[in-house]
Amino acid sequence: MKLKLGILDQSPTIKGGTSLQALKNSIDLAVFADQAGFQSVIYSEHHGVEAYGSSSPEILAAVVLSKTQRIKVGTGGIMMKNYSAYKIAEWTKMLGSLYPERFILGLGKAPGGLKDAVSALNNHRSVILASQETKLEEIIQYIKEEKGIYEGLMAQPTNLTHLPEILWLGSGVQSALEAAKHGVGYSYADFMSNELAAESTETYLNEFDRTQYSPVPSLQVAVAVSVAENLKLAEENAYGMAYQFLQARHIQAPEALLPIETIRQRISGSEDEDEFFKILDHIITDTPGNISYRLQEKADAYNTDELLILCNMYHEKDRMDTYKSIILGH
Template sequence: MRLSLLDQARVMSGSTAVQALKNAEELAILADELGYHRMWMAEHHGIDVVASSAPEISIAHLATKTKNLRLGTGGVMMMHYSPLKLAEVFKTLSAYAPGRIDFGVGRAPGGDGRAIYALSEGREPQMHNMYEKLEQALQYMNDEVPNDYPYNKTIAMPSQVALPEAWLLGSSGNSAVQAGRMGIGYSFAQFFNGSMTQDVLDSYRRNFKPTAFLDKPNILVTYMVTTAETKEEAEFEALPYDISQLWLVNGQIKPPLTPEEAQQYPLTEMDKMTIQEFRRRQMHLVGDVKEIAAHLQEEQAVYNFDEAMIMSVPHSQEKRLNVYRLLARELL
């Protein structure tokens, strides 16, 4: 199984956004040393607990700090950008780091309404043409000129560079068919709502058409994981994230608690049931490392995906790094 990682550069309580980005750099260097396949940076706006707002900048920097690790966006939120600009950015990245750049795109806004309108300079944001925009960006990347105005009047530079890997992100299955038809990779965010099914992945495979970007289907599944040598330690480290998800369900975004603070947090019986539902739907995998490794291998055997991507957010940077060390020990 290929093993990769997703980072949002989360800002922990008592820390700073600058430190969160430095932590991402440290994580990339470790992942490169451990043999992880790729690392993606997410794109979020208007949220003071997430520092990853410009993933294309982050991966350019991380590419200079690593040797073999693929770097990409998981994903860049394409509604905010022109297809030409998307192509120019990722062609430039690929020129500097050929064979190591991933163009991962999502259809979500990555922020609330205030951020969306600020990014669109107060204009009504365009949300209806995502797949057309992606097709145009892919054409530009492949040194083609799209057919439609205004994109048929110019080219995307630099030209004749190695194609980045192209991926479409999804969390409900709606984009699986489109990813297959476009001949690009499909990334399913199991941690987002836990709705992965065999039908979703099979719909991608059935509709897949080989392209210059990809000659056969390629699926990765992203899991939120908290693990440690023992189940007890994993549960201790996992609770702050579970509580932050409870807040999110209620429309609240707050700095995450420390594990010690989380132990004292007054959870209601309904809160506890909701957390158990998160776990049941595999939106958060929690357990000792051998248990988690076995579960990921079982998931791959059932769903036949190509790669597991791990996101992990213990409060301590050292604990987070250790999650990836432990998984590498068991799976790489």
């Protein structure tokens, strides 16, 4: 089956670079993706983290929608515990009405930052650990203009011609069940794991309720990829991404992308060396001639035809070359 390929863009920064340059790189990548034939580009949300330049994926999505013609653009995802369901529904409906059938609302349950960032986002109050699934239900009610908590309260603009696509982000069976129950799309973060975890995606497909928000399931799998002219270079280009994943797993704020020499010095002989190379092995690294096969292999393993490609590299040209090799070989 022909794959539907999208881009998961974290607007990565490099050591010594700026967040502004990272955002400009994201816009340039989206314009390329729109013209080259990618299906979608999705922006992540991070707060108080040096590694990523975008803290507001909904704003970046709005800018990119205005600069592109056909590609779907979305959030991947809005960190729900920091915002009200009502406000999320309002700007979702606005983007959905201005760009019908092109905006995707991706929602996540993670905090989007470490303790201080989450505290600041919640006006220095303790985060209420209410069910994020309940918040999803509220968002759907506002979008569909159904009776909700506040009877008669509308979320403007009203009377959308097309309901915006909704994606529920996750990496476990519980998130898959929630997405299936409410009839929304499910985006599984393969890059966050060191092994294939098809149980989650199988659960989503088997339990999907076609009578809810959407009649058709939408399963996306987000994978980390590096493509170069030879395998050694493809692996080396992925070092920075793998090191950021390592830091995140240790509940550290990931640094901006580092040059490979710095990472080698830090990793060699350290207690994290084995874990680092396990993470690196899970990243799909290959050459232009073989990458199409590798991506199809991954899609088949998850029984989906939709992949989101994540690629963070120290040199922006290497990142762009990866995306070019993927779409040209597709």
